[in-house]
Amino acid sequence: MTTDSTPRISDLPPLKLALLARKLESKLALALSEPIAIIGMGLRFPGGADTPEAFWELLREGRDAIAPIPSSRWDVDEYYDPTPGAPGKMYTRHGAFVRGVEDFDPQFFGISPREAARMDPHQRLLLEVTWEALERAGLSATDLKGSSTGVFVGMMNEDFSHLMTDATQIDLHTASGSGLSVAAGRLAYSLGLQGPTMAVDAACSSSLVTVHLACQSLRTRECDLALAGGISLILSPLTSVVNCAMRMLSVKGRCSTFDASADGFVRGEGCGMLALKRLSDAVADRDPILALLRGSATNHSGQSSGLTVPNGNALAKVMRAALKSGGVEPEQVGYLEAHGTGTAIGDPIEMEALGRVFGPAHSREDPVVVGSVKTNIGHTEGAAGVAGIIKVVLALQHEEIPAHLNLETPNPNIRWDALPVVVPRERRRWARGSKRRIAGVTAFGFNGTNAHVLIEEAPLVEATPADVASTRQLLLLSARSAPALQDLARRYVEHFSTEAAHRPSFPDVCFTANTGRVAFPHRVAVMASSDEEARQRLTGFVQGEETPGVWAGSGRQRPRLAFLFGGWEQDWQGWGRRLFESEPVFREAVLRCEVALGRPLVPALFLARGAASRAPAPGHSLPGMYAVQCGLVHLWRAWGVAPSAVVGVGAGEYAAACAAGVLSWEEGMKLVATLGEQLERAAPGSELTIERPEHLSELLQRFPEVCLLGLDGEGNGVLSGARAAIEAVQAELLQQGSRARLRDTPHAITTTAWSAAREAVAAAARSKVHERPRVPWLSVLTGKGVESPGAESWRGPSGTPVQWVAALDALAGQGVDGYLDVGPGAGWTALGKRVRPTSERSWFPSLRAPDDDRTALLESLAGLVASGAEVAWSEFYRDQPHDKVVLPTSCFQRSRYWFDRPATPAAKPDVPGEDLEALAGKLDLLEQLTDEQVRALLEGQKTRG
Incomplete structure (x- = not known):
């Protein structure tokens, strides 16, 4: 027996059924x-x-x-x-x-x-x-x-x-x-x-x-x-x-x-x-x-x-x-x-x-x-x-x-x-x-x-107004073969050369080309602010010139990407502010982190440049960087870019673990908050920004209380400790001809302080359920994968030498052929290009500067898609209405294929x-x-x- 009060059609008497049919008939006719x-x-x-x-x-x-x-x-x-x-x-x-x-x-x-x-x-x-x-x-x-x-x-x-x-x-x-x-x-x-x-x-x-x-x-x-x-x-x-x-x-x-x-x-x-x-x-x-x-x-x-x-x-x-x-x-x-x-x-x-x-x-x-x-x-x-x-x-x-x-x-x-x-x-x-x-x-x-x-x-349909908030656009062209791609690029050069009054808006051109075409193996991606700039850059591509803002590739399969997470950014405020304003996926992920943190995060995190800033206290900077990395991972995934392996250094380990599915992002934020609160107890001291942290193993062994916090946005190492120890390290580096910048900090994180903080994190992690990684999660301390993560994964003294090269070698062993730098700055990218100079075009930063964070994203997306990555364009353009417009079509590379008849009378019969x-x-x-x-x-x- 049904509880639905709506009468079934079969229960209606003939007269009501006829009236209903009359009503439905008018709707059907329409x-x-x-x-x-x-x-x-x-x-x-x-x-x-x-x-x-x-x-x-x-x-x-x-x-x-x-x-x-x-x-x-x-x-x-x-x-x-x-x-x-x-x-x-x-x-x-x-x-x-x-x-x-x-x-x-x-x-x-x-x-x-x-x-x-x-x-x-x-x-x-x-x-x-x-x-x-x-x-x-x-x-x-x-x-x-x-x-x-x-x-x-x-x-x-x-x-x-x-x-x-x-x-x-x-x-x-x-x-x-x-x-x-x-x-x-x-x-x-x-x-x-x-x-x-x-x-x-x-x-x-x-x-x-x-x-x-x-x-x-x-x-x-x-x-x-x-x-x-x-x-x-x-x-x-x-x-x-x-x-x-x-x-x-x-x-x-x-x-x-x-x-x-x-x-x-x-x-x-x-x-x-x-x-x-x-x-x-x-x-x-x-x-x-x-x-x-x-x-x-x-x-x-x-x-x-x-x-x-x-x-x-x-x-x-x-x-x-x-x-x-x-x-x-x-x-x-x-x-x-x-x-x-x-x-x-x-x-x-x-x-x-x-x-x-x-x-x-x-x-x-x-x-x-x-x-x-x-x-x-x-x-x-x-x-x-x-x-x-x-x-x-x-x-x-x-x-x-x-x-x-x-x-x-x-x-x-x-x-x-x-x-x-x-x-x-x-x-x-x-x-x-x-x-x-x-x-x-x-x-x-x-x-x-x-x-x-x-x-x-x-x-007459009113055209969608152009997006004035983001003038830089990404245009992808692709073809089955390299000659066909050249022909297609020529067609677009010709298209962009027509009278401006007859051309659709450039954002609509990019939207249609990106969403309304099959992505073939041979690709060229162009970053431009106008169709005229796109015409110039495509002309350079057709002429075989090295042209800024142009990425070309012939990836027959999508690249296997490693997501790399940095650990320390001294100038941590403002990063991702424009993404927070313009990208709903990024914004939602950051707000979830703020809820998990249990206190306001966004106001300090996205201070406008030049505004009064808070001192880089770990209790604020680490959750802030973690939230930005969380937002970036969610945004990249929404766009169809997912990791095949992850690795993090310093506080970036937590983001890496969550990206691998070991912990939820909310649980990870709670651990990062614990880490930051513990590190804020450290006494005043100094920090030292140094070049080439990949060569520090021997030096750090002689200064066991100096802690390597991680990478800054330029690929430099950030050391922390008591002022005397930091000055001694600086003197040695300067004597070797290396540059080293020193600054005082209210929280000098020594190896002892870092180890104590990690003990507190491990204790807090005992109540968390750790899942097996869904993608390989590599440790920079061992250069190997973490197979069975648990609370003990968060222990370990920071003085342990970081195995940069071993970690990169392990990633290559996982079949990784592209590296996506997730986080403020481009620390991993700078370091990776030094360690692996032959793979320069395989490194993709997410954020380069606080004031123009979308440009770096688009440039990396251009490089990725030219390398064979498949982009979820529907999500990329979510909440960005555009009109589809008529554009040049694919170029066929034709040859003669014909059924040649034998030379017999039957081939050409009189009737x-x-x-x-x-x-x-x-x-x-x-x-x-x-x-x-x-x-x-x-x-x-x-x-x-």
Whole structure:
């Protein structure tokens, strides 16, 4: 029996259940109409359009990317015959081609060269373009592994299988290297995605249908991120031969959509992928919102005059359905990206349908603008819809509609006088204003599938104000190989050289580069205060110069770090003050230490520089240094930097033990407090700061009452004792040519005093539970690990010579290859570089000066991450809001990977005339057409693509 007073749904009477359903229905309807944000785009289109920026330049300049068929695809002369209808021939020599489809970077995706040569280039190009879409969205593929991200790929051609004509060359990679379904599956597999994954063949509407399906999947919360788009490559002559048999292709080799001279389309290649999120999630995640998908719909033409002939009524119906799904009125739509293949039948039918839907809401004074990207890049078939979407997104971003090419004499079969439409023959301003800009994109396939998608301008989102408290930033770039890293650095130099007005804020650049990219082995980390400084430093890196503020490395595994804890800092106040103010993790750890201490600590610890300071009494200085070290350990761990071994000297032993998990930090603070209280009982005397404490063993044996307290921030030893003994030591050192600075102190800690204090600590420690170290904890007194810690671990006279070199050797024996100096100053770092000069770049201080404690942290973090450390960037940027921005993408190091066919007649077959109908039937071109329709087609009437 449940005690919950809330009634179960199964207990509700039918009437209440119906009322509840009505309420839930309204909420569901709201969720199902949420706009979808386009947050990233990747593409390859003809004319060298490998990025959205390059594609926009092509569109803005009004370039026609159609060109002769490259000889690398097939022997054009063998298949060319200018006579339409010639069996097994094509009457065109033109197309629009993507460059470099035979090249690939298999190493980048963890694919073997042999498998790469057997992979359909469709799959290979999809991998590259999708990766770029994710990076331009500021999303790291590492963070997506295991997520429910959806993959929706539109693809209709299987040209690669036409090349596989020699059965003897079939191997274990053949099946996974080809096939429509594998194209989507390969993406999900390579990225480790576990959401809905499908390849869609809806002919020329394939990619628009995938966007529609992705939107549905997001709105029903089947996935939280979706990758949607399409691809089409022209690898074999066979499909073009079939198209020519159908008289679908342009004889003149130009796509003249809506023109009287339109005589068919020109085949084009392309690939476009979109990264999509629900708008609410994109805003919350501060993603770069490029545009919104407001509504979408798909349908089929049903029974019409032929399977491959457009149905105007069905087209109008799908447009109205998309408007309804997005809550958009026809008058709100200002631009329509038409399917517009340039066919004698398709163009008039499409224009009549859009006029029927949008015409009544517009006028000649307020016309709807209509264009088609096919006049620039040809008909990209399976990628046609996404090409139109990307064109619209770019037009919205640049507030300009590109010119529609090849329109000289409007098609007389279109009733232009009855349509309030304008086809732009030159660039047309499309500025953001009080009225929201919305566009529609249409696609329909020869299989009868229609699709329409509505796109709205991105909402104006207030930019996150730059963090003025910390101007120095860390920028990490990484790549799979050293040449790729050089190329990426050049891209960033170019990015930082653009006009300042067009550049995002430098903190946002660093945030996106650090959090939104996979950290590859070859790395360069840059410390800079502005993008101009970053540009200068990256330029030095590219030119091979030793440049301050630049750390480069090729660590293939994260370094094994030793955390080193110092024991004494005479000028102990003020260290970590800015970290206490700006880093919540550091602040929380210090405050926990203060609570454990049982008395105020923070006010004296973080006195501003120049303020009246307390004398360095051990009862205050030791807990203060311990608290700072505790805060630093917690901060480094939060950032993903953890020790593989620890060692401490003097009071730093306590922090080292806690970092190893021997004691809790609270228990450690109580022991340090006991130590400090005992040491405050010492009589007045002197302290001596000396160079090279690693060479003091023999000297200290002759002055047994002189105590080595530890290291100061410069790697010097700090000795303490009665004034007479200290002066004697100073005299000897000066005689040897060593510098030694003496100062008086109210608490001269002799060996006897230190031993008595440690006895008191050992007594207090008997009530504490000591755990076995979770990482090796080394003693500087023995140079060995402490295996079974307990109260007795805190005994031992300070006069015992410190085994500096032995401790470092023991750390190396633990596999340590990096040393992180935890605490005020950089004592261990200075000493370590003297003892181990060959490991200079392996020493990383945490704090160098009280007034600029974050700089040293960032410099050490830069060195660590360049050496292979993995940083928890989400924690690094915690409580620091930043916007994701569009940045240069990874550089692929491509080589030729191609399936070379044997030189046999089977490699380049003519297609006998009697087989054309059978082949076309397989491609769903002639299916269900009447004899009259076939004759009409053969007489020159064109269907759509």
